Amino acid sequence: MRKVSSWGRLSADLHHVEVLSNPCSVASQVGRGPHLGIAHGMGRSYGDVALNREGTLWMTTGLDHFMAFDAVCGRLVCEAGVLLRDIQKMALPRGWMLPVTPGTQLVTVGGAIANDVHGKNHHVLGSFGDHVQSLTLVRTDGELIHCGPDVRADWFAATVGGLGLTGVITQAEIQLRKVAGPWLDTETIAYADLDAFFGLADGSEAGWEHTVSWIDCIAGGGGRGLFMRANPADPGPLPEPGGRKLSMPVVPPVSLVNRLTLRPFNMSYFHLNKWRAKRALAHYEPFFYPLDNVQAWNRMYGPKGFFQYQSVVPRDIGQDAVQAMLKEIARSGDGSFLAVLKTFGDRQPVGMLSFPQPGVTLALDFPNNGSRTHRLLERLDAIVREARGRIYPAKDARMPRELFEAGYPRLSEFMKYRDPKISSDLSRRLMGA
Numbered sequence: 329m330r331k332v333s334s335w336g337r338l339s340a341d342l343h344h345v346e347v348l349s350n351p352c353s354v355a356s357q358v359g360r361g362p363h364l365g366i367a368h369g370m371g372r373s374y375g376d377v378a379l380n381r382e383g384t385l386w387m388t389t390g391l392d393h394f395m396a397f398d399a400v401c402g403r404l405v406c407e408a409g410v411l412l413r414d415i416q417k418m419a420l421p422r423g424w425m426l427p428v429t430p431g432t433q434l435v436t437v438g439g440a441i442a443n444d445v446h447g448k449n450h451h452v453l454g455s456f457g458d459h460v461q462s463l464t465l466v467r468t469d470g471e472l473i474h475c476g477p478d479v480r481a482d483w484f485a486a487t488v489g490g491l492g493l494t495g496v497i498t499q500a501e502i503q504l505r506k507v508a509g510p511w512l513d514t515e516t517i518a519y520a521d522l523d524a525f526f527g528l529a530d531g532s533e534a535g536w537e538h539t540v541s542w543i544d545c546i547a548g549g550g551g552r553g554l555f556m557r558a559n560p561a562d563p564g565p566l567p568e569p570g571g572r573k574l575s576m577p578v579v580p581p582v583s584l585v586n587r588l589t590l591r592p593f594n595m596s597y598f599h600l601n602k603w604r605a606k607r608a609l610a611h612y613e614p615f616f617y618p619l620d621n622v623q624a625w626n627r628m629y630g631p632k633g634f635f636q637y638q639s640v641v642p643r644d645i646g647q648d649a650v651q652a653m654l655k656e657i658a659r660s661g662d663g664s665f666l667a668v669l670k671t672f673g674d675r676q677p678v679g680m681l682s683f684p685q686p687g688v689t690l691a692l693d694f695p696n697n698g699s700r701t702h703r704l705l706e707r708l709d710a711i712v713r714e715a716r717g718r719i720y721p722a723k724d725a726r727m728p729r730e731l732f733e734a735g736y737p738r739l740s741e742f743m744k745y746r747d748p749k750i751s752s753d754l755s756r757r758l759m760g761a
């Protein structure tokens with residue numbers, strides 16, 4: 329048995345770990361053995377989507393080759409274990425970048441497709457799957473399926489956002505976007521409440537490609553925060569910032585994020601950044617991936633780990649629902665430091681189970697305080713359910729099955745594409761197998 333942990337520090341004993349490193353042998357590797365398996369990339373998902381208690385994990389980071397790059401039209405073909413960080417490093421000097429990236433670049437292409445990840449520019453460029461031109465899927469019976477938006481489109485729609493349950497993705501073709509360089513023209517604006525947040529979000533939609541906000545979720549139901557927006561910039565050649573990587577060297581015996589530390593921390597974070605708020609030129613790395621500079625930051629939550637809770641609710645009811653969630657959190661006293669509020673654009677998702685949908689999304693980290701935390705999350709579930717929203721499986725370790733079924737109306741259509749020898753802790757919890 330071998331232990332593997334998710335990013336929220338949920339751990340599972342596995343029966344077997346199989347390292348995939350050659351696309352030609354993936355079919356024979358995933359087809360053998362009595363145990364059900366699931367692909368595992370960088371393990372940056374917070375909950376149990378890439379865990380498989382007492383089963384097999386197929387580790388994909390060995391599938392790490394670039395296969396072709398057309399620097400004229402920005403088309404990249406690579407294996408599915410390539411990291412988004414390595415794509416950015418390869419493509420930027422050639423004038424290209426990934427069009428959509430999540431808040432960490434330490435994820436694999438396969439993981440980004442299987443969760444159909446979103447970035448700060450959903451209202452302009454959609455999610456990761458919108459830029460995948462084709463992919464190769466290996467089924468455990470040895471069948472290879474080559475699919476894309478126009479080729480076997482049903483398989484493509486099942487696999488993008490398909491939580492690794494339709495097969496193992498071995499390679500993908502991605503359309504990059506042209507950029508002048510690594511710089512962004514950014515602006516940070518402090519806001520006092522949710523009315524101001526929605527005003528800023530609406531007002532920025534047409535003129536700003538990237539928008540996101542940090543929200544102080546324990547200052548009361550008001551919802552003050554810091555709104556950040558950015559556009560690609562072309563300041564000409566500038567030296568790249570250096571910067572030392574920090575690291576959380578040990579797991580503290582208790583969570584450093586707790587009732588005592590959170591209020592003063594949130595207050596100083598808000599006031600310091602309000603004071604500094606301005607327009608500035610920024611390198612893409614600190615703007616897109618602020619936490620990548622602190623290695624193993626998830627250790628700060630201590631041995632019991634933490635839950636991430638990310639929901640999206642439709643825009644018409646979004647403000648009331650977010651207000652209600654903030655009130656519940658403030659009342660519980662168990663706030664979150666990493667609290668992100670942003671709007672999604674009015675676009676239909678690519679995948680049958682893709683998370684992004686038009687509306688407003690709130691993402692929060694809560695230290696795991698056992699039943700107290702579960703009770704709070706159940707109260708948040710009730711608000712999401714009433715608002716006809718959904719929860720992000722990439723972040724989840726505990727949502728009730730009926731909430732998943734209500735939030736993902738294409739689930740029964742998706743089930744036809746599942747591979748019978750693939751299963752995860754999440755699929756057993758939410759789909760029964």
Ligand SMILES: Cc1cc2nc3c(=O)[nH]c(=O)nc-3n(C[C@H](O)[C@H](O)[C@H](O)COP(=O)(O)OP(=O)(O)OC[C@H]3O[C@@H](n4cnc5c(N)ncnc54)[C@H](O)[C@@H]3O)c2cc1C
Pocket residue numbers: 335366367368369370371372373374377378388408409429430431432434435436437438439440442443444445446447490491492493495496497498619722723
């Ligand atoms: C600091 C931080 C910030 C984040 N910010 C965002 C954000 O802004 N937006 C967002 O959408 N997400 C965000 N995430 C979540 C993260 O982007 C996703 O969980 C992503 O899918 C992780 O990729 P991974 O390579 O670590 O995959 P894993 O976590 O290992 O696996 C994720 C899923 O992909 C499947 N999978 C992996 N490889 C393959 C393959 N080759 N074939 C088939 N299935 C495969 C797995 O089975 C699993 O279902 C963030 C995570 C962190 C830690």
